[in-house]
Amino acid sequence: MLCKRWTRRKEARPQEILEAALGLFVSKGFAATKMTDIAKAAGVTSGTPYIYFAGKEEIFEAVMREILLPQLTIGHELLASFQGNSADLLKAMLKTWWQAMGESQLSAFPKLMIAEGSNFPQIAKIYQEEFVTPGNKILRHILERGMASGEFKVPDIDYAIEVISSPIIVAMLMKHSLINCLPDTLEPERFLNTTIDLLLNGLLASPKDQAHE
Numbered sequence: 569m570l571c572k573r574w575t576r577r578k579e580a581r582p583q584e585i586l587e588a589a590l591g592l593f594v595s596k597g598f599a600a601t602k603m604t605d606i607a608k609a610a611g612v613t614s615g616t617p618y619i620y621f622a623g624k625e626e627i628f629e630a631v632m633r634e635i636l637l638p639q640l641t642i643g644h645e646l647l648a649s650f651q652g653n654s655a656d657l658l659k660a661m662l663k664t665w666w667q668a669m670g671e672s673q674l675s676a677f678p679k680l681m682i683a684e685g686s687n688f689p690q691i692a693k694i695y696q697e698e699f700v701t702p703g704n705k706i707l708r709h710i711l712e713r714g715m716a717s718g719e720f721k722v723p724d725i726d727y728a729i730e731v732i733s734s735p736i737i738v739a740m741l742m743k744h745s746l747i748n749c750l751p752d753t754l755e756p757e758r759f760l761n762t763t764i765d766l767l768l769n770g771l772l773a774s775p776k777d778q779a780h781e
Contacts, residue, residue, distance in 0.1 A: 582620045585610045586634055589627045594676040594744070598628060598684045628684075628691055636677060637698055639668045643706045654714030658732075659764050661710060665736060666760055675740040682741075704729050735763045 588609035592601040603624055607614045621627045646664055650657045669675050677695070685692035707729045714720030722728045739759060742750045750759075 581610070581612060581616065582630075583634070585612065585617050585620060586627065586631050589624075590631050590635060590673055593628070593631070593680060594673045598624070598680060599687075625688055625691065628688070629694060632677075632691065632694055632699070636674055636695075639674065640699065640702055640706075642668050643703065647706060647709060654710055654717060654719045655768055657713070658710050658767070661706065662732075662736065662764060663760055666739075666756060670736065670740055670743075670756065676744045678737050678740050679744045704733070707732055732767060735759075 585606060588611075589601070589606045592605055592609055596605070601624065603617055604614050606624075606627065607617050610617070617627065621630060642664060643661060646661060647657075650660065652660075669677070681692060681695050685695070708725060711720060711722050711725055711728060715722055715725075739750060739754065739756075742748045742754070
């Protein structure tokens with residue numbers, strides 16, 4: 569009787585290979601991961617990945633297109649369906665972003681891009697043009713929505729987008745770094761709530777707050 573892992577539907581194998589590759593890219597890094605490692609982790613013969621992909625770089629690109637980029641759909645769906653005010657939309661979007669990426673293996677992508685982007689410019693280009701830029705457009709839409717309604721005052725929207733996204737990206741980087749600038753045990757909900765509160769309310773106490781001191 570054939571082992572179950574060799575009798576799986578062939579249609580499922582490319583996805584299994586990609587998921588195995590992502591796990592290895594996260595744990596070992598892209599450069600240290602070999603095609604044989606990917607095959608072993610996916611439970612296929614050493615030649616099977618080559619049936620679907622020309623090599624490791626093509627697998628990396630497919631991981632991005634098939635696993636990472638679909639996460640943008642979640643953001644677009646939230647943007648299209650949200651009925652509340654823009655402050656609540658921003659809160660929901662940041663928390664959704666963390667749930668989709670920060671709490672999964674996808675949180676390693678910022679580090680992977682920093683480490684490998686210069687060696688694989690085509691992959692870095694895809695990441696920038698097909699993930700980062702559309703993601704920034706989502707944040708821009710939320711800010712413009714809030715400005716139009718009078719909720720937000722944003723003097724420099726281009727840099728505001730960078731400031732809003734930076735804490736989330738840093739938290740993802742720290743999850744996969746030996747040197748951690750965050751608390752040893754990061755509490756995601758607390759971290760996100762603090763980030764959102766500072767973004768929306770700032771550090772300065774309002775006259776009303778000062779009157780109650």
